[in-house]
Amino acid sequence: MAVPKKLTIIFASFYLLIIIYIILFLYVPSIQNAIIQSRESLTAITEGANYFWALLISLGICFLGSASIGFPIPFPFVLFSLSNSIFLRYSNLGLNINQILQSGPFWFEILGIALIGGLGSALGELTGYAVGYGTKKIAEERKSDLLDNVDGFGKMILENEKRTPLYIFVFALTPLPDDLLFLPLGMMKYSFWKCIIPGWLGKNFTTLFYCCWPLFVALGFTSQGIQSNSKSSIITEAILLLVTITVMFFIMAFDWAKFLEKRKLKKL
Numbered sequence: 001m002a003v004p005k006k007l008t009i010i011f012a013s014f015y016l017l018i019i020i021y022i023i024l025f026l027y028v029p030s031i032q033n034a035i036i037q038s039r040e041s042l043t044a045i046t047e048g049a050n051y052f053w054a055l056l057i058s059l060g061i062c063f064l065g066s067a068s069i070g071f072p073i074p075f076p077f078v079l080f081s082l083s084n085s086i087f088l089r090y091s092n093l094g095l096n097i098n099q100i101l102q103s104g105p106f107w108f109e110i111l112g113i114a115l116i117g118g119l120g121s122a123l124g125e126l127t128g129y130a131v132g133y134g135t136k137k138i139a140e141e142r143k144s145d146l147l148d149n150v151d152g153f154g155k156m157i158l159e160n161e162k163r164t165p166l167y168i169f170v171f172a173l174t175p176l177p178d179d180l181l182f183l184p185l186g187m188m189k190y191s192f193w194k195c196i197i198p199g200w201l202g203k204n205f206t207t208l209f210y211c212c213w214p215l216f217v218a219l220g221f222t223s224q225g226i227q228s229n230s231k232s233s234i235i236t237e238a239i240l241l242l243v244t245i246t247v248m249f250f251i252m253a254f255d256w257a258k259f260l261e262k263r264k265l266k267k268l
Contacts (some may be wrong), residue, residue, distance in 0.1 A: 011249045015242070022238050035234060046085045051109065054082050058113045059120040062207065066124025075117075076210040077241045082113050083211035084237070087218070097218050114211045118204035121172075125182050125199050132186025164190065165198045172202025173209075213240065 024031045046054045058079060065075030086109050090100045100106055164185075171181050185195055217236050 011245060014245050018238055018242055018245075022235065025234060025238075032231070036231070044085075046082060046109065046113075047089060051112075054085070055112060055116045058082060058117040058207075062117040062120030062203075063124040066121045066203075067127040076213075076244050077237070079113065079117055079207060079210040080213045080237065080240060083110055084214040086110060086113075087214040097215075101215070110211050111208070114208040115204060117207035117211075118200065121203035121207065122196060122200035125196060125203075128182035129186040129192060129195055132183035133189065165194050168195060169198035169202040172199045173206055 025035055026032070044050060045057075061073070061075045061078045065073040086106065087100065090103060090106050095103065168181065168185075182195060182199070
């Protein structure tokens with residue numbers, strides 16, 4: 001495992017807290033009512049002048065999610081919560097899912113959150129690249145399994161340099177921590193602009209996807225003839241958060257240096 005023990009403990013803590021949250025929500029009525037009431041009050045976060053603050057939250061959390069080096073920040077969950085606030089607000093007006101999908105103002109608000117979030121992610125990517133650029137000397141002077149692993153991943157990405165921008169774009173479309181890609185690219189001193197432009201384009205699509213999650217959930221319930229309610233939505237949010245953290249842990253735990261070594265041996 002390439003993930004340090006402390007980081008593994010952090011992931012395990014996230015899992016434990018989410019599971020406890022789900023259990024308390026399902027089996028303790030007073031806590032369930034409090035969570036539902038607090039969640040319903042969140043619709044005010046994106047209402048009227050508060051929408052400006054929602055944009056700042058989107059910008060800040062996406063920046064931190066991309067700028068965090070080796071620490072998982074589940075910013076997709078925050079984007080989901082912001083867009084879900086907008087969706088609930090339109091639902092409370094008496095609009096059904098089809099009417100919401102046809103609403104121009106609704107999509108304007110969703111796109112605003114997504115594009116500002118994409119900008120935050122693009123700005124956050126600068127830190128991962130910069131740290132990787134400066135870490136190259138440390139990796140050369142000190143023996144570190146983690147740095148060797150990151151460096152190995154960078155070499156794998158740059159095996160075909162013409163395809164690297166495409167890899168960056170595709171990687172940006174996934175819910176994976178950006179530093180796993182930009183740290184090694186910085187260590188390999190890959191062109192900054194070739195990193196940031198495809199990364200920014202990919203992140204715009206990614207943040208829009210996260211912001212559309214409430215719609216996907218509502219459409220899924222509707223297709224099964226199930227009436228979506230606050231309880232089902234809260235459980236869905238918790239499950240999505242678990243999935244996001246699981247993907248983060250997998251990509252950070254994978255031994256990329258060992259994978260690259262085996263790949264070279266097969267070619268030989």
